[in-house]
Amino acid sequence: MVNQKKVDLILNKRDIKLTKKRCSNYRIRILEISQKVSALHLGGSFSCTEILDILFNKIMTKIEKKLFILSKGHASILQYVILESQKTLSKFQVNNYCKKKGFLGVHPDRGNPGINASTGSLGHGLAMATGIALAERKTSNRIFVVLSDGELQEGSTWEAIISIGALKLNNLVAIIDNNNLQSLEKMNESHPNMYPIEEKIKSFGWNALSCNGHNSSQLFKIINQKKENKPLAIIAKTTKGYPLSMFKDPIWHYRSPNNEQYLKAIKELKNEK
Amino acid sequence: MRNKFAELIYKNGKKNNDIYLIAADISPAGSIKKFREEHPERFINVGVAEQVMIGISAGLAMRGKKPFAYTIAAFSLYRPFEMIRDDLCYQNLPVTIVGMGAGTIYSNLGGTHMTQEDISIAKSIPNMKIISPADSLELESSINYCLKNKKGPIYLRIGKSGEKNFTKESKQKWIFGKIRNIVNGNKIAIITYGPIIKLAFEVKKKFKNKSNNFSIYSCHTLKPLDKDGIKKILKKYKYVIILEDHSEINSLCSDIKNIAFDNRNKTKILSFSLKDKFFHTYENQEDMLNLHGISVEKIFNKMISLK
Missing domain, CATH: 3.40.50.970 (Thiamin diphosphate (ThDP)-binding fold, Pyr/PP domains)
Known part of the structure; x- marks a missing residue:
């Protein structure tokens, strides 16, 4: 294994301020799009906004961005707006999301700018990331994969967790967006024994840590901490639809707000800034 | 293999x-x-x-x-x-x-x-x-x-174990996507793929002095299928026998029949594929194939009834 580079563990005040601003802008942009196209997953995109923001803006190198996998493909609208802010996608391309002239769909398609894997069916991303991590074993690149907590119900996710632990792939970081809310109901109600998640993943030879998934400083610190000889799982405790309480209900898994709700949401987000 | x-x-x-x-x-x-x-x-x-x-x-x-x-x-x-x-x-x-x-x-x-x-x-x-x-x-x-x-x-x-090298004598090279002639005859073509080619050789042998009438083809690439190659074979032979260790549904046999239909080809096609059934027999592969209507004897008998 290659030695880890020296990295910062703390986001300074300015960084924190910028991070908040970026996240707010991403959410506003998603809301804007939701007024033109109703096909998008708002709640699950808002829950992992801080996660993807920190990865794309403060953690991943140029090469690592080419290895990143969004296993919870339904949050691709968030990845599109981040890629737009980084000029990987143009405004025109994002404006044509789910439009006849466009090429960006509800789920990511490999081959589109900045998109490395076609996900959408859950439980695929972690295994693909395993293959990438194996291929990158002799490099200093880290492989980041973002999963939904619902994916923990897929057997294939556990096949990957077991393999990654056995292969000691310490170049792999899996971040689980633990918003505890799926299409139908809350995970702690449908699958109460899924908790504590950390212990289960740890038992397969991983390092697993929890943090507040909306706290960018915490995410930054955990991701950049000294690398152990184990893969790292971060259980990011999040809220679906964050920070807008109106999107907490499961119906917001796949729904766009009407104009009145949209205006209310924008107002709340602007006040947050 | x-x-x-x-x-x-x-x-x-x-x-x-x-x-x-x-x-x-x-x-x-x-x-x-x-x-x-x-x-x-x-x-x-x-x-x-x-x-x-x-x-x-x-x-x-x-x-x-x-x-x-x-x-x-x-x-x-x-x-x-x-x-x-x-x-x-x-x-x-x-x-x-x-x-x-x-x-x-x-x-x-x-x-x-x-x-x-x-x-x-x-x-x-x-x-x-x-x-x-x-x-x-x-x-x-x-x-x-x-x-x-x-x-x-x-x-x-x-396949799994020690299959004989049936394709050794072929004059045609293996090319991806191209049906391959293994032995050349002029009246009847047997098109097959995989280790079941063994049965094709056994059927040919059973015809003794008439065995020179037989061509055997290995259709090793099933997708993309060599449609032109198959069209030529359908044109050339009076009889085409398809032999496969696979269900009759969406198989080589159905593909070849489609090609024949699309080209208004009148060649007599006989197919030996697995039936759309699960059988519970455990002694050996031969028994299993037999239940599916595939054996040297069965192929031979059907062929001698051809006119």
């Missing part, structure tokens, strides 16, 4: 560091053991976990590696079907899925271990290519093709 596969992986893997073998708890027969010992970083046993076998292969292919996902045919294709469809076919990644002991080869292990419908299923997915070599010689050519393949997955359907 299993040992030949192991030997080829070992031989090629020695000089090509991009070759990875992702196995799902399949015994390391033949040279696989040597490959594992000498290149432990490129032999990954995921255990009884076929979904991750395909996912890992996809990830490796994304980074330019040459993965072979390897286990018994039934488990290499059926269990991880969605991973094959989404990770490999939809993303068009060059991964070889090796299905060992395909068709009715594992008859005595029961229906859970057989693949009566693997080609049919694999064929339905866009971007998938399918190769079924008749013997070790064709397997070698197939592996060479898989190693050169840069786009899209290949389902490599192989």
